[in-house]
Amino acid sequence: MNSVLENVGRIVVKVGSSLVTNQGQGLDIEALDRWATQIAKIRQIGIEVVLVSSGAVAEGMKRLGWKKRPSAVHDLQAAAAVGQMGLVQVYESCFGKYGILTSQVLLTHEDLADRKRYLNARSTLRTLLKLGVVPIINENDTVVTDEIRFGDNDTLGALVTNLIDADVLVILTDQDGLYTADPRKNPDAQLLHQGEAGDAALEAMAGGAGSDIGRGGMLTKVLAAKRAARSGAHTVIASGREQDVLLRLVQGEVIGTHLRASTMALVARKQWLADHLQVRGEIVLDAGAARALRIEGKSLLPVGVTAVSGEFERGELVRCIDASGIEVARGFSNYNSNEAARIMRHASHEIESILGYIDEPELIHRDNMVLL
Numbered sequence: 301m302n303s304v305l306e307n308v309g310r311i312v313v314k315v316g317s318s319l320v321t322n323q324g325q326g327l328d329i330e331a332l333d334r335w336a337t338q339i340a341k342i343r344q345i346g347i348e349v350v351l352v353s354s355g356a357v358a359e360g361m362k363r364l365g366w367k368k369r370p371s372a373v374h375d376l377q378a379a380a381a382v383g384q385m386g387l388v389q390v391y392e393s394c395f396g397k398y399g400i401l402t403s404q405v406l407l408t409h410e411d412l413a414d415r416k417r418y419l420n421a422r423s424t425l426r427t428l429l430k431l432g433v434v435p436i437i438n439e440n441d442t443v444v445t446d447e448i449r450f451g452d453n454d455t456l457g458a459l460v461t462n463l464i465d466a467d468v469l470v471i472l473t474d475q476d477g478l479y480t481a482d483p484r485k486n487p488d489a490q491l492l493h494q495g496e497a498g499d500a501a502l503e504a505m506a507g508g509a510g511s512d513i514g515r516g517g518m519l520t521k522v523l524a525a526k527r528a529a530r531s532g533a534h535t536v537i538a539s540g541r542e543q544d545v546l547l548r549l550v551q552g553e554v555i556g557t558h559l560r561a562s563t564m565a566l567v568a569r570k571q572w573l574a575d576h577l578q579v580r581g582e583i584v585l586d587a588g589a590a591r592a593l594r595i596e597g598k599s600l601l602p603v604g605v606t607a608v609s610g611e612f613e614r615g616e617l618v619r620c621i622d623a624s625g626i627e628v629a630r631g632f633s634n635y636n637s638n639e640a641a642r643i644m645r646h647a648s649h650e651i652e653s654i655l656g657y658i659d660e661p662e663l664i665h666r667d668n669m670v671l672l
Contacts, residue, residue, distance in 0.1 A: 304534035314457035320355030336394035359383030415615035472540030477557035497529035529561035581610030631669030
C-alpha cells in the first residue's frame with residue numbers, strides 16, 4: 301500500500317491536547333520541538349505545512365493550578381486565554397531555531413460559516429504560506445460559546461484542510477491509529493492500515509470518547525476524515541509519539557491509518573460549485589476572456605469583463621456569460637458587484653490604484669470556478 305502523502309504539496313497537521321501537554325502535565329516542550337524540527341525539514345523539500353494545535357485550555361489549567369477541566373464556559377475561556385500565551389511562545393521559540401516565522405490564527409465557526417470571512421481567512425492563510433510562514437491555528441476558545449464552537453480541533457483541522465485546498469490532513473494522536481475495536485478493552489483489536497474516508501463502517505469501529513484532557517475521540521477523527529474528503533483530501537491518523545512520524549510519512553512510509561478520499565480534490569470542489577444554486581449576479585465576458593476560460597482553463601481577470609449586473613458581495617456566486625448570452629462558467633467573486641464594475645476592463649495591476657487596495661489579482665480564481 302502506498303502512503304497518501306506521496307507527491308503532496310500542502311498538508312495540515314493537527315496535534316492533540318494529550319500530545320502537546322504530555323497528558324495534561326503542562327506543555328511538552330520537547331515534543332513541540334520535535335514537530336518543529338520535522339516540519340522544518342518537510343518545508344525544505346517543498347511541502348507547505350499548516351499546524352492546527354490543541355493545548356491552550358490544558359496549558360491554562362496547568363498555569364492556573366486547576367486539576368480538573370472546568371465545565372463553566374467562562375472558566376474554559378479564561379483557561380484558553382492564559383494557556384494560549386504559553387502555547388504560541390513555545391512554538392515561536394521552537395520554529396525560530398530554524399529561522400522560520402510563525403503566526404497565530406484563531407478561528408471560530410462563524411469565521412468559516414460566513415462566506416466573506418471564509419474568503420478572508422483563506423486569503424490570509426494562503427498569503428502566509430506564500431511568505432514562508434507556518435500558521436499555528438487554534439479555535440478561538442476565549443470568545444466562542446458551545447452553540448457555535450467546532451466541537452474539537454479534529455473538525456477544525458478538516459475545515460482548514462478544505463479552506464486552503466490541502467492535499468492531506470494528518471491527525472496526530474496518542475493512539476497508533478484506528479482499530480477494529482477499542483484496544484484498551486479488546487486484546488483482539490487490530491490496527492486498520494487503510495480505508496475509505498466516509499465509509500459508515502469506520503464510524504461504528506471508532507467507538508466513544510478519548511482522553512479526559514481533550515474533547516476529541518477516535519470518532520471525531522473519522523468524521524474529520526469524512527469532512528476533509530469532501531474537498532478531495534486524504535487523511536492519516538497516526539501516533540504523535542512515533543519517532544519522526546511526519547518525516548517518515550512524507551517519505552512514503554505507511555504509519556497509522558490512511559483514509560483515502562474517493563474523489564480528487566479539484567473534481568470534488570468543482571462538483572460542489574456546479575451544484576450551488578444561489579447565483580447572485582452576472583458578468584459579461586469579452587471574446588478573449590471567454591476563450592481563456594473555455595479553452596485555456598485560466599482564471600477570470602477584470603480586464604476581460606465588459607459588464608456587471610446584479611448585486612453581490614465578495615465570495616458570492618456569479619454567472620459568467622459570453623457576448624451572446626451563453627453561460628460559460630460560474631464561480632465565487634473576489635470582489636463585490638460595485639468593485640467589479642469599477643475594475644472591469646482594467647489590468648490587474650491597476651486594481652489597487654482604483655479601489656485603494658487589492659485582495660486578489662483575479663476577479664474569479666480558476667479553483668473557485670466551474671465551466672458549464
